[in-house]
Amino acid sequence: MSFLDSLFDQAGETAGRFLEADVRLGVTGLRRAGKTVFTTAVVDNLLRAGRLPFLDVVASGRFQAARLRPQPDADVPRFAFEEHLATITAAQPDWPEPTTGISQLRLAIRYRPNSALRRTLQSVATVNLDIVDYPGEWLLDLPMLRQSFAEWSALSLELAARSPRDALSVDWRGWLSAIDPAGPDEEEEARRGAALYTEYLHACRRAESFLSIIQPGRFVEPGDLKDAPLLTFCPLPGERRGRGTLWALMESRYEAYKSSVVRRFFAEHFARLNRQVVLIDVLGALNAGVSGLGDMKRALEMSLEPFRHGSSGWLDWLFGSKIDRVLFAATKADHIASSQHPNLKGILDSLVAEARRTIRFEGAQVETMALASLKCTETVVTEHEGRTLRCIQGVPVGRDRPTVLYPGEIPDGADAMTVARNRSYRFMPFRPPADAGRDGRGLPHVRLDQALQFLLGDYLE
Amino acid sequence: MEWIPPMELDPARAVPAPRVPEPAPPPPPFEAEPDAAMPEAEFIPPVAGPAPRSPLLRWLVGAVALLILVAVGFDTADLMNRAFATSMALGVVVALVAGVAGITTIALLLRELRSLKRLRRIEELRGESRKLSHTMELGRADRFAGALTRLYTDRPDLELDLARLKDVVTDAHDDAEVVRLIDREVLTGLDRRAYQTVLRASRDTALATALSPAALLDIAVVLWRNLRLVREIATLYGARPGYVGSLRLLRRMLGNIAVAGVTESAHHVAVDALGGSLAAAISTRVGQGVINGLLTARIGLAAMHTCRPVPFTPDTRPSLGRIRAELLSLPKQVL
Ligand SMILES: Nc1nc2c(ncn2[C@@H]2O[C@H](COP(=O)(O)OP(=O)(O)OP(=O)(O)O)[C@@H](O)[C@H]2O)c(=O)[nH]1
Ligand SMILES: [Mg+2]
Numbered sequence: 045m046s047f048l049d050s051l052f053d054q055a056g057e058t059a060g061r062f063l064e065a066d067v068r069l070g071v072t073g074l075r076r077a078g079k080t081v082f083t084t085a086v087v088d089n090l091l092r093a094g095r096l097p098f099l100d101v102v103a104s105g106r107f108q109a110a111r112l113r114p115q116p117d118a119d120v121p122r123f124a125f126e127e128h129l130a131t132i133t134a135a136q137p138d139w140p141e142p143t144t145g146i147s148q149l150r151l152a153i154r155y156r157p158n159s160a161l162r163r164t165l166q167s168v169a170t171v172n173l174d175i176v177d178y179p180g181e182w183l184l185d186l187p188m189l190r191q192s193f194a195e196w197s198a199l200s201l202e203l204a205a206r207s208p209r210d211a212l213s214v215d216w217r218g219w220l221s222a223i224d225p226a227g228p229d230e231e232e233e234a235r236r237g238a239a240l241y242t243e244y245l246h247a248c249r250r251a252e253s254f255l256s257i258i259q260p261g262r263f264v265e266p267g268d269l270k271d272a273p274l275l276t277f278c279p280l281p282g283e284r285r286g287r288g289t290l291w292a293l294m295e296s297r298y299e300a301y302k303s304s305v306v307r308r309f310f311a312e313h314f315a316r317l318n319r320q321v322v323l324i325d326v327l328g329a330l331n332a333g334v335s336g337l338g339d340m341k342r343a344l345e346m347s348l349e350p351f352r353h354g355s356s357g358w359l360d361w362l363f364g365s366k367i368d369r370v371l372f373a374a375t376k377a378d379h380i381a382s383s384q385h386p387n388l389k390g391i392l393d394s395l396v397a398e399a400r401r402t403i404r405f406e407g408a409q410v411e412t413m414a415l416a417s418l419k420c421t422e423t424v425v426t427e428h429e430g431r432t433l434r435c436i437q438g439v440p441v442g443r444d445r446p447t448v449l450y451p452g453e454i455p456d457g458a459d460a461m462t463v464a465r466n467r468s469y470r471f472m473p474f475r476p477p478a479d480a481g482r483d484g485r486g487l488p489h490v491r492l493d494q495a496l497q498f499l500l501g502d503y504l505e
Numbered sequence: 506m507e508w509i510p511p512m513e514l515d516p517a518r519a520v521p522a523p524r525v526p527e528p529a530p531p532p533p534p535f536e537a538e539p540d541a542a543m544p545e546a547e548f549i550p551p552v553a554g555p556a557p558r559s560p561l562l563r564w565l566v567g568a569v570a571l572l573i574l575v576a577v578g579f580d581t582a583d584l585m586n587r588a589f590a591t592s593m594a595l596g597v598v599v600a601l602v603a604g605v606a607g608i609t610t611i612a613l614l615l616r617e618l619r620s621l622k623r624l625r626r627i628e629e630l631r632g633e634s635r636k637l638s639h640t641m642e643l644g645r646a647d648r649f650a651g652a653l654t655r656l657y658t659d660r661p662d663l664e665l666d667l668a669r670l671k672d673v674v675t676d677a678h679d680d681a682e683v684v685r686l687i688d689r690e691v692l693t694g695l696d697r698r699a700y701q702t703v704l705r706a707s708r709d710t711a712l713a714t715a716l717s718p719a720a721l722l723d724i725a726v727v728l729w730r731n732l733r734l735v736r737e738i739a740t741l742y743g744a745r746p747g748y749v750g751s752l753r754l755l756r757r758m759l760g761n762i763a764v765a766g767v768t769e770s771a772h773h774v775a776v777d778a779l780g781g782s783l784a785a786a787i788s789t790r791v792g793q794g795v796i797n798g799l800l801t802a803r804i805g806l807a808a809m810h811t812c813r814p815v816p817f818t819p820d821t822r823p824s825l826g827r828i829r830a831e832l833l834s835l836p837k838q839v840l
């Protein structure tokens with residue numbers, strides 16, 4: 045390690061530092077979308093560079109090496125790349141735990157520039173890639189920045205009263221109907237309400253039907269804020285009340301949450317993004333049927349609205365972000381046979397059509413793709429009742445033996461909603477492949493190299 | 506489409522979806538297949554196929570060939586008779602010579618036929634790959650990759666590339682992706698070598714023209730060098746053309762030159778040469794050399810366009826740029 049590292053450093057020293065570029069890649073996604081696995085796979089594949097035929101810098105032989113470097117923000121925990129990789133490639137392979145806090149990693153990529161002119165200036169150039177990982181739950185805090193307490197309360201209450209959430213929120217709504225928002229601001233009452241609301245959010249997260257909208261994110265993934273008074277509020281019905289009331293207390297905490305938690309998080313980690321990949325677990329939502337997909341669609345719209353790029357986007361106005369490429373990726377494409385990937389992409393296209401139009405209108409490039417950060421299955425063909433079916437073969441989570449699964453066919457050119465209606469899919473979670481990464485070429489994937497080419501290709505020219 | 510409910514099946518009865526290389530027979534000629542999946546607008550007509558020949562002409566050629574064969578046969582028999590009549594030894598010698606001539610002719614013919622077949626296979630591959638690059642389907646690229654691998658089986662210089670190709674192609678790639686991978690992993694290396702060959706040849710012709718003492722001599726040299734260049738490039742891409750093949754290639758190339766946008770008018774060539782360097786204008790011989798070099802380069806690039814099993818994309822298309830720069834620096838070196 046030290047030898048290679050010193051070689052790497054030497055190359056960097058002789059090259060000088062003036063052609064060094066920093067890229068901040070935002071890996072965005074709702075909870076369980078696959079951010080942590082994506083980040084781990086990206087880093088491992090760039091370090092080993094053995095499975096990236098569609099990444100031009102590698103394919104053309106200009107890639108030299110990639111190394112992990114000290115990250116720029118010293119106050120943010122480091123992304124536990126080694127641990128995640130060890131979990132995935134262990135003898136008993138497993139998935140990383142759901143993320144509970146923010147973390148960051150810097151990867152330096154050294155390559156030979158393509159243009160002769162740049163090469164005469166500097167034979168070796170460096171790109172520093174910074175990636176931030178965080179719990180997906182926090183993403184949905186973003187739209188709150190623009191909502192007042194009253195607006196947010198109204199929306200949340202309406203949502204909670206609708207199926208399938210109505211059953212989960214019974215206790216909390218019972219409490220709501222018993223209290224008076226205009227009553228005195230008793231800490232005891234506030235704590236009780238917040239606890240019931242948090243319980244309801246946890247129930248949403250556990251729910252059978254895949255529910256995406258869970259606000260505020262810190263209630264279920266508090267990070268370093270566990271039990272802080274900032275987290276003791278909940279939506280209240282009715283209009284604004286005067287000073288000293290329960291309403292006023294909750295409103296002030298809501299505002300404090302916005303300014304010292306949400307705003308800080310996004311100012312520190314989203315403001316300086318150059319590139320953005322939005323991971324979407326389309327298959328998970330399809331599994332859950334119409335309600336799951338509808339919920340995800342709304343959550344997506346909510347979380348993407350602030351990312352409107354350019355002049356009219358308010359995140360932009362707020363933080364001065366300058367994202368010029370956005371990739372929407374349907375993750376876990378290895379849950380279906382490869383012949384189905386175009387159809388999966390079709391559903392993704394219809395899901396993000398609107399966001400895509402806006403972003404493109406603002407001048408950023410947009411691309412959609414079906415990918416798998418870690419390919420856990422093989423596509424196989426088998427006969428069933430005289431028909432040839434394209435299926436997938438892999439080891440499901442919780443089992444030891446491989447199975448062949450026919451999860452159901454996604455029709456082509458269909459709107460996402462009509463697909464989910466009346467169809468029951470069964471996309472199973474699979475275990476990471478037993479020999480992942482053994483060949484030293486990097487974790488196996490589907491189209492991760494094409495994603496990287498779109499996101500970073502021009503930086504590596 | 507009928508809905509088949511999700512289910513688990515027996516792993517023992519599943520077979521992997523096929524991938525490279527696969528032992529199926531070579532693909533049938535492409536034009537014959539009807540294909541509904543391909544929208545009309547996407548279709549690019551095959552670049553300058555062999556010109557349709559009239560059946561009358563074919564009959565004429567056949568008849569004349571037969572006549573010549575019969576005449577040569579009679580003559581040989583006659584000759585042998587006379588030789589044997591003169592002396593036994595002379596007869597044997599003549600018979601032996603005639604035998605050798607006959608056998609080598611047949612061998613030559615066979616070789617021509619084989620090389621023609623290779624050429625035809627490349628043409629088919631081009632058609633197929635053009636079609637595949639527009640689909641997101643699966644399965645047909647396997648046959649394509651198989652055919653290409655077979656085309657290059659006896660090429661030790663491509664062994665590494667083919668092995669790498671096999672490594673990077675997975676069951677998750679669709680047809681267009683497989684073709685792109687073949688393009689990147691196998692053909693880009695060949696392109697580089699072919700480009701170097703063109704560069705060398707055009708420098709050769711430029712120098713030969715500039716330095717040759719007699720006009721006739723340099724015409725001969727240039728002609729010979731251009732023919733050799735075309736054969737070298739065809740061989741590099743796996744066509745290995747014989748004489749008939751080379752002629753056919755040349756004919757196809759002439760059609761290709763316009764389509765591939767390789768050539769500009771002769772006037773343009775002159776402007777290239779003269780506009781770029783005053784020195785060239787001073788010495789007509791050297792200027793002539795540069796022009797001939799550029800022509801050779803264009804012929805070489807057209808040969809690359811014609812022989813490549815997967816057509817160039819706008820990104821990979823070889824450009825005259827470097828060759829031009831090299832040639833234009835030539836006058837300074839020579840003067
Ligand atoms: N088969 C397959 N499963 C995947 C892939 N990526 C993610 N998964 C599954 O999705 C689950 C969630 O992945 P994570 O990367 O932890 O998701 P996350 O976005 O980081 O989730 P949070 O940290 O909770 O926000 C994993 O435990 C896997 O079961 C993939 O490429 N292939
Ligand atoms: Mg995570």
